[in-house]
Structures are given as structure tokens and as C-alpha cells.
Amino acid sequence: MKNATDAARLIRPLRSSLRRLLQELVRTNSVAVLAGGNETPAQRVLQAFFRERGIRPELYETAFIRDAKFPQVRRHKSYAGRKNLSVRVGGSGRGPSLLLNGHIDTVPPGNARWTYSPWSGRFHQGRILGLGSFDMKGGVVANAAVIVAIHTGRIRLGGDLLFESVVDEEWGGGGGTIAARLRGDTVDACVIPEGTQLEIYRATRGGFVVDLVVDAGDSSAYFSGEEVVSPAMPLGRLLGWVARIAKQRARVKAKGAYRGFADPVPVQVLAVESNRLDPQVPLSVPSRGTVRVYLQFLPQEDVDGVITNLRDDLKKFAAADPFFRKYPVEWQPLIGGPLYGHEIPEDHPWLRCFEQSARRVLGEPAVTTAAPYPCDAGLIHRDFGIPTLLFGPRGAGAHNPDEYVEFDSVIRTAEVLLAAALAWTNT
Template sequence: MTEEPGQMPDRKKRATGAAEMARGLIAPVEEEIIDLLQVLVRTDSVSVPPDGHEADAQQALHQALRSHDIESELYDTDFLEKSGHPLVRTQRHYAGRPNLIARIPGTGGGKSLLFSGHIDTVTAPGKWSVDPFSGEIREGRLYGRGAWDMKGGIAAHFGVLMALQKAGMRLAGDVLGESVVDEEWAGGGGTLAARLRGITADASVITECTNLEVLRASRGGYFFDIIARAGDPSAYFTKDEVVSPAIPMGRILAWVDQWQKRRRGIETGQVYKDFSDPAPVQVLALEANRFDPGTPWSTPTEAKLRLYFQYLPHEDVPGEIRMLRQSFDEFCANDPFFKRFTPEWRALVEEPLLGHELPADHPFTECLAAAADAALGEKTPVTASEWPCDAFINQREFGIPTLLLGPRGAGAHNVDEYVEVDSVIATSCVLLTAAILWCGVDS
């Protein structure tokens, strides 16, 4: 896209005006946004497949919105199980796991904007220095499981709705806020349910933890286990020697290592070109026998490997996975041990996650980047995520141009997760600025 002379300062001026308006509207609800965040962090929504435990947090959010005179709707997602959509995780249970949707209707004629986030979190193992469900604030950081991933983003985006409602202000287009279930563990079920229900918009922002950067692309992901079994446990203390896959497993790791090197050399495309490892290959778990004091010192007859391959937005993920599988089959056919004891290959979810990418010159990318620049008062990086998320469902499956922007923090999926309180408010300001620019204001 080429800029007409004089157009840029004009656009910048518009963004500056919108950011000023947004700051004025967010200021009266700042405390309420952080209160909401604290309530959400204190409400356990840890979800481990096949089940989810999001209902309490969705109820708490529903109540909080009601106290701001914002109507929201909780709806069941268990229709997913019967929907027959290819992205449904058929092994998971969705009964009792509601999504939430709220809307500030526009006055008409403007484009609509959807803010979306997942309320489920991973577990909180390990030694935390604070109670992971305390929502304790120390030196400007609010701690807790899900504080950054991604209750901070959820509080920030519902803060936009609270600000508009409090001011009695309507934009020209609708502003929608949603909180969905089942995103972690490669779920996607909540977002899929929302789109299948027909909730849509002219653009969406998923308020994942992006450190206030605009992310216009995300990676896909494939999770699978390789399980090598050998020998016969009953052979112990008999005349037969024990056969174990533990040492041969090292050769599978060498196969993984080769793939990691190979993936480092792939064509990255523009948005991932500066990433040191644009398409990572990771070992998530490795197990043969346990180190617990009570485990007998015996040779394992089973060894397991959990692998995670990420894929770039332009890649044909199913085709890449077929190639990977073929390479593994060839490796096994040529290995003296695995030729005899064929390992099991077990995908952790049926369909892989896909990446997504919105062009740098897409009007919505330009809108959110301008909003971030104006609201944050500095040039905001426009880049790509180092992880998969639900963006591909919105954009690739349902045609909604989608970007990611959320607060600063650290410790996602680890101990001592926190979100920076100021950045939650800053996120609200950016999102409201974008809404004003995208949805329009009646003059």
C-alpha cells in the first residue's frame, strides 16, 4: 500500500485523538479492571484434559460484568461434541464448560470488533513464592496462575466494555468481549464453539500475553509421543537376558536432533525472518524408569518421548507431519532394534494447530499498530508469536482478521507467573483506541 502525501500525519492525528479519548474513558475504571483481574486469578480455572474447570471463573466474570450493567451471556459448549467439526477434540468433555459473550452495541454503520481470550489455565506445580491463587500485588506485579496467560488480557479487554458502558458511550460498530474455555493443551474448543455459534466480527484481537507488542502471526504446533516397548517383564530373573529400549531411545533422540537442525534451515518468510529458531523442535518429556527411592533398580522395558514441533504460518502442516512420520518409519526400518520392536506413534490431539498471518499492510494491522503507537507513546513492534494460539481458528476457519496484543509479564506455564499491573491498563487503552479507530465514532 502506498501512502498519499499528507495522509500519514492525518492518520497519526486521528490515532492521537483516539488515544487521548481512550485514556479519558479508561481512567475512571482502572481500579475496577484490576479488581476484576484479581477476582479472576483468585478463581481457580485450571483445566486438565479431558475435563475443564472454567465455570466458576466464567460465573465470576458474568457477575462482575453485571455489576457494571453490562449484559453478558453464558452458553454451553457441549454442542461441540455433536457438531462434527473436524477441529473438535473428540476425547474431551465440554458439558459444564460455558463460554461468555458480552457486547456493547454500536449506533450503526461502523465495523465491529471482537476481543477474545481464554479463561482456562494450566496447572500450578512447583515451588511458588506466593500462593498461585492469591492475586497478590507486589511492586506493581500481580501474581498468580493465569495472571499473564491470560486473565490479564481478559480483564483488559472487558475493561474496554466497562469504560464505554460507564461513560454511556456508543461507537458506530459493535464492540464484543468474550471469554472462552479449553485453549490450553492444544484445545481450541472454546473458540471453535464461539465461532460455530455464529458470534463474529469484522476483526478480532486475542489478548494473549504479548508484552504490549502487536503480533500479526502465530505458529502452528503438533504434539506427539513415541512409545518404545521391548522385551518381556516376566523375563526377569530367568535365563533370558533383559531387552530394553532405553539405550536405543538415544538413537531416536539423534533422529530428533537431525530434525531440529533441518527445521532451523527452512524458509522463514518475512514475519519470522529475525527469529533465532523460527520453527522449534522440542522434547517435552523423556521417560524410561523413575528415580524415586522406591523404584527397583531394574531395566525398563518401556521408554517414552514427548515431542513438540512448531510450524510457520505458510507451511502445509498436515503434509509436513506426513513427511515427519515417513522419516520416522524409514529410521525404524533401518535400525536393528526398532526394526524388531516397532515404536508406537501417538498424536496428543487429533488435528494439529495451524499458524496464521495477517499482512503488515492489512487495514486492521495498520489500525492496531497506530493505536498502540498512539496509546503507548512509542513505536510498537509489529511481529509474530513464539507459540500457537486460537488465532488460526478465527482467521483461517472463520475469516476474521486476527491480531494478538496483551500485557507484559512473565512466568506463563511456570512458577511465579505475574502480570504487570500498569501494562494491563495500558492494554485497555490500546484496545479502546483501536476500537475507536476501527468501529468509528458518530460525530
């Protein structure tokens, strides 16, 4: 019980400063796009927050990963000026170490209408509103709270505690997390407070996004008396192929942490584009069409094998269709290679320790399940051998308008993380 009551006692006085920090982080644009990101101003907000409390964080460049011999680096991206922030709290060396990882980048706000500005940071009915509030500045604030609580409470830990706010997680980047590991920040266990509705996720899925592009060439033929060729209608048949793949994938048997999931390996169409409904675009027949497909994979699946089979199947489909025989479907992966999932065994000591801490803080057992998305956990766990789980606040609207996080649940997250850090680093 002691760690749980200590955690509540240590976090309580920080509440209003944590709220202000979260609001300021939401108000600071840290959007990442496909090829780059603008995270450093938000890292400076965090840096100032720590410094004002006598903690000295390290802000470091991540661009060196482009020269590293690590296969999953997205070499088409720019990392210039994109900095990670880290804080290490040294322990006595008698216990295992722990990493509190979180990403500071957000997706762009999109074209749909937000009720308030994506950067409002408004506090309303217990919620903080805005882009990245739930995914995952709320979680980053909970992580920061743990460091400040330990520092101001002068708590001596057994093992080291490492905080990191990384860049480039969205768009399947992984760059910030890779930079942190490659520079030598290694630990014995990790937790990432992505939004989990105060549930524990012991597994994440793999993911892959591919654009299927059909180019039928010369649109100038329109209104010029020549025959107009357009992929717009054949795109319907291509969507039919995606639907068949989705049906096939729906037969994959869910295993382990994904047992009981209604759709354990979803196939989704994220976008279909062939001309635009924009009033600036004249009535014209499009010569190009794209279907953007998002596939997810179980942690145990042979992801590369599944993708190869899909690609072969698409080739067969196209070979049997006179239009696609003439105008081939191009396979253009959007983010590069796939992300891989991960899973911590049910009886793993880090999971056991975390479940116990969560139960003590929350007063009842937290549900342990699996994430409906991929994230940096796959990299940390699989490629760097650090057992990783997810536990974070309640909220909604990630990657959509009117995103919000419930502020009380950010505080609860901080308490659980702190109790778990105390317990784990002193085992």
C-alpha cells in the same frame, strides 16, 4: 489523538476494580487438563463483575460442538459444564465490528515449586502473581475493561463490539473459540490480548505434539533370570533422530512476519520418560520409554505435508535399527491434529488501525512482529476468515512456576484496545 485521550480518561477510574478482578480471577482455579477443564467458576467471577456494572453477559454451554461437523473439534475431550461468557455491545451498524477474544483456562501448576501458591493472586512490586496471570487472565481483564469503559462512558459505537471469555484454549483445544463461532458470533476483525510484552503480533505459528512410544514388553523378566529388554538406551538413538529432524527444520527459510527469527520453526523435546527417579519406584529396568516432541510451523507451511514426511522418515529410521525393528516406535499425537498458524498482511486495514491506536496511546510506535507460539488466532483467522492480531501485557512465566503479569501493562493494554475499538468500529 482523541481516541487515545478518551481511552486513558475512561480506563483510569476502573484501575482498582480491575486489579481486584484480576486477583479474584487468578485465585479462582480454572485449570484445563488434556481431556477437560474447570473454567466455569472463573466465568462466574466475570459474570458478577459485569452484572454489578449493569452489563448483562451471556453464559452458554459449549458441549454442542461435539456434534458439529467441524473437522478441528477435539472429540476425545469432555465439554460438559464448560461455559463460554460473552457480551455484545451493539453499535449503530455504520462501522465494522470487532471481537475481543481471550481464554480463561490455564494449564495445571506443574510439579516444580512455586515461591507462593499458584492461586495467591498476590500484588507485589507492580506485579500480579499466579497461575494464568500472564496467560491470559490479565488480557481477559483488559478486554473486560474495554466493555465496562464503553458502557459507563455511554459511548455509542459505529460497529458492534463483542467480548468473549472462552474455555479450552490450552492443550491446543480451540473448543471455546469454535463454539463461539459456530453459534454465530461473527465479526469483521479480532484482537487477542495474549501476553505479547506490549508488542503487536500479526502472525502465529502452527504446532503439533507427538509422543514417540516404545514398548519392549515384559518387565517381570527383571530379577527372574530371563533376559531383560529395555528401550531406555535405544531411546538415546531415538533422541538422535529428533536432533537430526531439528537440524533439518532449522534450514527452513523464515518468511513474512517470521523473517529475522533465529529459530523460526523450533523442534523441542518436552519430556523423556522411562521409569522415574521417584523414591517410591524400586530399582528396576523400564520396559517402556517415551519421547514427547513439539514441532512448530510457519503460517505458510504445508503442515500436514511436513508431518507426513516426518512420519515416513521415522519409519525409515526405525527400519534401519535392529531394536526398533523388533519393538516399533508408536506415533501417538497428544492433542489430536496440528494447530495451524496465521498471518495478517503488513498493509491490512485492521493492522494499520491498531498500530496507529497503539502509537497514540503508548506515545511511540509498538513493535509489530510475530508470536513465538500457536494459539486460537489460527482458528479465528484461518477457519473463520476473521483478521486477527495479538496485543497484550508484559509478564513472564507462562506454563512455568512463578508466573506474573505487570499490572500497569494490563492497564496500558486496556487503553490501546479501547482506542483501537473506538477507531475501528467508527471507520
